[in-house]
Amino acid sequence: EESKQIVLVEDEALPKATKAKIVSLTPLRGSRVRVSGWVHRLRDQKDLIFVVLRDGTGYLQTILSSRVAKTFNALTLTLESSIEVFGTLQAVPEGKTAPGGHELIVDYWQVLGSAPGNEDAFTNRLNEKSDPSILADLRHLVLRGETSSSVLRLRAALLSAFRASYGAHDILEVTPPCMVQTQVEGGATLFKFDYYGQPAFLTQSSQLYLETCLPALGDVFCVQESFRAENSHTRRHLSEYTHLEAELAFVTFDDLMTHIEAIICETVDKLLADPASAALIKQLNPNFTPPSRPFLRISYVDAIDWLNEHGIQHEKEDAEGNAVRDADGRPIMVDHAVGDDIAEAAERQMTDIIGKPVFLHGFPAELKAFYMKKIKGEGPAYTESCDLLMPNVGEIVGGSMRISDMEELLAAYKREGIDPTPYYWFTDQRKYGTCEHGGYGLGVERFLAWLANRYTVRECTLYPRWPNRATP
Ligand code: 4AD
Numbered sequence: 083e084e085s086k087q088i089v090l091v092e093d094e095a096l097p098k099a100t101k102a103k104i105v106s107l108t109p110l111r112g113s114r115v116r117v118s119g120w121v122h123r124l125r126d127q128k129d130l131i132f133v134v135l136r137d138g139t140g141y142l143q144t145i146l147s148s149r150v151a152k153t154f155n156a157l158t159l160t161l162e163s164s165i166e167v168f169g170t171l172q173a174v175p176e177g178k179t180a181p182g183g184h185e186l187i188v189d190y191w192q193v194l195g196s197a198p199g200n201e202d203a204f205t206n207r208l209n210e211k212s213d214p215s216i217l218a219d220l221r222h223l224v225l226r227g228e229t230s231s232s233v234l235r236l237r238a239a240l241l242s243a244f245r246a247s248y249g250a251h252d253i254l255e256v257t258p259p260c261m262v263q264t265q266v267e268g269g270a271t272l273f274k275f276d277y278y279g280q281p282a283f284l285t286q287s288s289q290l291y292l293e294t295c296l297p298a299l300g301d302v303f304c305v306q307e308s309f310r311a312e313n314s315h316t317r318r319h320l321s322e323y324t325h326l327e328a329e330l331a332f333v334t335f336d337d338l339m340t341h342i343e344a345i346i347c348e349t350v351d352k353l354l355a356d357p358a359s360a361a362l363i364k365q366l367n368p369n370f371t372p373p374s375r376p377f378l379r380i381s382y383v384d385a386i387d388w389l390n391e392h393g394i395q396h397e398k399e400d401a402e403g404n405a406v407r408d409a410d411g412r413p414i415m416v417d418h419a420v421g422d423d424i425a426e427a428a429e430r431q432m433t434d435i436i437g438k439p440v441f442l443h444g445f446p447a448e449l450k451a452f453y454m455k456k457i458k459g460e461g462p463a464y465t466e467s468c469d470l471l472m473p474n475v476g477e478i479v480g481g482s483m484r485i486s487d488m489e490e491l492l493a494a495y496k497r498e499g500i501d502p503t504p505y506y507w508f509t510d511q512r513k514y515g516t517c518e519h520g521g522y523g524l525g526v527e528r529f530l531a532w533l534a535n536r537y538t539v540r541e542c543t544l545y546p547r548w549p550n551r552a553t554p
Contacts, residue, residue, distance in 0.1 A: 088153045111172070116168045162226070222554050285309060378438065
């Protein structure tokens with residue numbers, strides 16, 4: 083009864099509080115501060131209320147005591163309410179720990195937006211053992227958790243570090259369009275839409291545009307969404323993903339692989355050198371060790387042998403690509419042969435056994451996209467192409483040297499049944515001062531899944547999209 087009558091007012095005799103975000107509180111120790119955030123954890127202990135406040139930049143232990151802890155708002159406070167606290171920031175006493183090593187002794191506070199405490203309480207909505215599809219529907223609430231928010235925080239650091247690495251190599255960032263009228267990686271995975279009465283697609287890759295930038299801007303990269311209408315419900319497929327792509331002029335295939343290694347290792351080194359991102363990696367992936375250079379390189383043909391030597395087989399398929407089954411309905415497993423695609427399952431087993439990054443290179447032309455440069459020689463055509471595979475994820479980078487000769491490109495369109503008309507701008511690249519060039523695309527979510535040891539790429543993006551999932 084008495085508590086309901088306590089009305090808190092800020093004591094005007096106290097020094098003015100400095101407004102700050104949690105991450106930048108340390109220099110304000112000993113002074114009076116003002117912090118807004120959400121109630122992340124809440125614990126009542128006799129006359130004290132301990133609130134761990136979260137503002138997205140960090141966590142802050144706050145202590146409400148005496149009058150401040152006896153108001154109606156204090157006694158009915160719930161998790162996930164937004165509040166503003168005023169008080170003096172103190173280093174935690176010897177032998178105690180708290181985030182940032184300090185705690186706020188609150189002298190005045192107010193509720194900004196309360197959260198329900200009944201059956202609609204946050205902890206009831208978000209039961210971590212819920213069905214994955216319920217958690218997907220509640221992604222907007224899941225994001226408030228310590229793990230999910232740390233993954234996204236690391237993602238931001240990762241993108242900045244990549245940008246810094248490209249800057250250090252004099253590679254310029256460009257922003258190609260998402261709405262396009264050409265395909266890059268095959269018609270089967272294109273999202274089509276109506277563009278003022280014309281057919282158009284959501285981009286699968288910005289590669290062709292990056293190629294046109296070389297004579298204008300030199301080596302370029304982009305961080306752009308790519309879209310794949312793939313009916314793949316796997317740990318590593320999204321319908322929309324963030325694609326980090328780069329294109330380099332006047333390079334050899336060997337230069338290209340060395341460059342990919344350098345960008346990845348320099349980016350990882352930057353993340354580990356920064357205390358904030360190093361702490362995130364330690365939190366999410368305590369056993370992470372940076373890869374050493376050079377990465378292993380295995381040719382496609384040798385990889386086929388390796389798979390057979392290690393008894394890694396694949397499902398036998400009929401001419402339509404359907405699994406052939408035995409009398410009991412089990413898929414029939416067969417050895418790999420040169421010409422086979424190395425499917426996700428085999429690739430994953432291979433990387434998990436090898437246990438470190440590995441480049442597979444020199445894939446057969448018939449397995450790869452139309453634009454890839456072929457290795458000269460007799461017999462079946464192989465390409466100057468590479469996939470970089472990482473343990474726990476598999477392919478994170480796909481790259482190649484590009485066809486630089488116009489006649490060869492025209493023949494490639496023909497072979498693939500592609501109408502060259504809408505590609506006139508890409509073809510012109512070979513007409514006006516062609517050059518040997520190559521590039522690659524890196525799946526940011528896959529890279530992050532490797533770095534942060536996440537089970538699926540769905541955890542590595544803000545609002546993941548996969549077949550039949552575009553909400554929230
Ligand atoms: O191997 P991909 O299809 O290569 C290209 O698109 C090239 N045109 C890139 C280039 O050379 N500029 O895709 C490149 C990478 C893959 O290695 C993978 O990491 C990622 O993009 N990726 C996906 N990530 C998530 N979900 C999907 N559905 C993905 N498809 C590709």
